[in-house]
Amino acid sequence: MTVYDLPPINATLNACATVFIILGLIFIKVGNKKAHIVCMATALTFSAVFLGCYLYYHFHVLHVKFAGTGNIKTFYYGLLITHVFLAIVNLPMIIMTVIPALRQRFDKHKRLAKWTAPIWLYVSITGVIVYMMCYQWYGPPLRS
Structure with missing residues (x-):
């Protein structure tokens, strides 16, 4: 395995996080707190592993340039x-949302989660879309 094998792994980690975020949200809506905790902890684990792999990849590869052209290039960079x-904003939000839950301050956890969860979900979903656009649909990316 080389560093160039990481992008599809990263996309898979993001997709897994997305599934567990959605499941966690469903479970809390129906009142299954144990399943919610398991799903959100699993989503957090997938996201943390993703972040480590992503940083490792970009430390070694630095920058990749989107190969698409025209309107799709504008759309891609807007999405990116x-x-x-x-993603940058969401990292401290996730931490600030998890800490009250660990301290059993569920009122504060719920207040923060209303903002954190949809942003985390957006970041996870768009991470997969960015990968597909850059590496599959219009790729491979141009290396600089």
Whole structure:
């Protein structure tokens, strides 16, 4: 395995996080707190492993350039900008949402989770879309 094998692994980790975020949200809506905790902890684990792999990949590869052209290139970079910005914002939000849950301050956890969960879901879903656009549909990316 080389560093160039990481993008599909990263997309898979993001997709797994997405599934567990959705399941966690469903379980809390129906009142199954144990299943919610398991799903959200699993989503958090997938996201943490993704972040480590992503940082390792970009530390070694640095920058990749989207190979698409025209309107799709504009769309891709617009999506990428929102994805990256919200990913950066979401990391401390996730931490600030998990800590009250661990301290059994569920009122605070719930207040924060109303903002954190949809952003985390957006970041996870758009991470997969960014991968598909850059590496599959219009790729491979141009290396710089």
